[in-house]
Amino acid sequence: MITKATLENVSQLNTLINSAYRGESSKKGWTTEANILDGLRTTEEELSETILNPKNTVLKFTDNDQIIGCVLLVEKEKELYLGMLTVSPELQNSGVGKKLLQQAEIHAQALGLPKIVMTVISVRDELIAWYKRNGYEDTGAKEPFPASDVHIPITEEPLEFIVLEKKIR
Template identity: 50%
Template sequence: MHFTKATDTDIPQLVALINSAYRGEVSKQGWTSEADMIGGQRIDAASLARYIADTDTTILKYTAEDQQIKGCVYLQVKGEKMYLGLLTVSPLLQDKGIGRQLLQAAEAIAVNHNKFTMTMTVISTRYELISWYERRGYVKTGEMIPLDIPETFGILKAPLDMYILEKKL
């Protein structure tokens, strides 16, 4: 599998991919859907453009043989740690190892940036997802924070909390 850094020309495909994996009816075909907890879109083009322009941020993408982006992950340098978010795989391709390989590539990027702790937040009721990360060496730090998102990233259907997970690399 080949992963490359996303650019501005990738934004339309990334918006479609991320929103389809997290929200709406298509997302329910995979196991990463948040559609029952959060309405609206997960990401917009303007936010992705800011991420791509930010020198502390990398969006890594997986492009399939048909030249369509089928997976991505967001990485941001946060002090001595690397923050991981938006680990996304097309709902139609989940459970084929793409997410695991994206995660491994993200961890390698962190180490290449001399960041030896990966950190992330996961909605506390996403038990299957938390277990997936735990099987890959991530642990709950014991800290839980409320999910507070701007409307451009969705509308909460009920209050939600997030665990902070970390892994030493």
Template identity: 40%
Template sequence: MATAPRPALPLTFRAAGEGDVPAVVALVESAYRGEASRAGWTTEADLLDGRRTDAEMVRGVLAAPDSRLLLAESDGALVACCHVERRGANAYFGMFAVRPEAQGGGLGREVLAEAERVAHEAWGAAEMQMTVISVRDDLIAWYERRGYRRTGERSPFPYGDERFGVPKRADLEFELLTKRLG
């Protein structure tokens, strides 16, 4: 896979609003599902069909207390997003997506660092947590290079609930990854 060029301009971050919902859905879908996702390395197209998110799920994130949907823009164009949610003394990281053609150039690292900064500074979060499909070895290795550790704690994939996709394999489950902040 060729490394995509990084956006030429610096990233700016802002919180998403209702008007951003369609663009966020399109970005997340493009990064994980279907043929378009194969332009990047984070695709789940070989593991899952169906949708990764929808407008209702994104609106739920926007409405949730202690929840932020961060958008990363370059020259006014949406290039990445992530969800950060306060969960007690810790924070949860999810809905992370980088435009497929922009993957591989360091943009994801910047977005993850911003999410960690927000969680620590806004909420005093001691730890960032996330769940990753356990068979995503390359993705887990990427997080490990950024200081996350595998906990061995697993939870079942929601087979039969098409809001999370239509599995192409019978061995999917989530693994909890964590990183101390501060």
């Protein structure tokens, strides 16, 4: 079941997101960033601020009272930004991510926004290919990877974001 996340979900969301992106647990799934980044993917404080922002919607995918997936949707002037698509590492390749993408499209349509945009770290070839199989196109635009004390690069490869988008009918 996909529903809107609330502040009561912050702790469970934080655990899920960090387990899917960083550290040993993330290596069970194919979307890990553990080989390129160290540190946390997010914090409870950051998630609380995100949920409280009226331009943001965090959707959670729940099964048996457990949050097994989520996605951040940010309403912008002419597009919907999609970020932090997360599926529990043990459940990746089960269709949860695809269902969250479909729900994002429904959300964009409901807001009257013509496209969904996202940024993906350029070295994440498998992930970029998955998004392309789901209708996203590389716009050719690039954005710098943010330097911070949360996202700590552990690779020699220079990191940058590529911008993907999908037009919504």
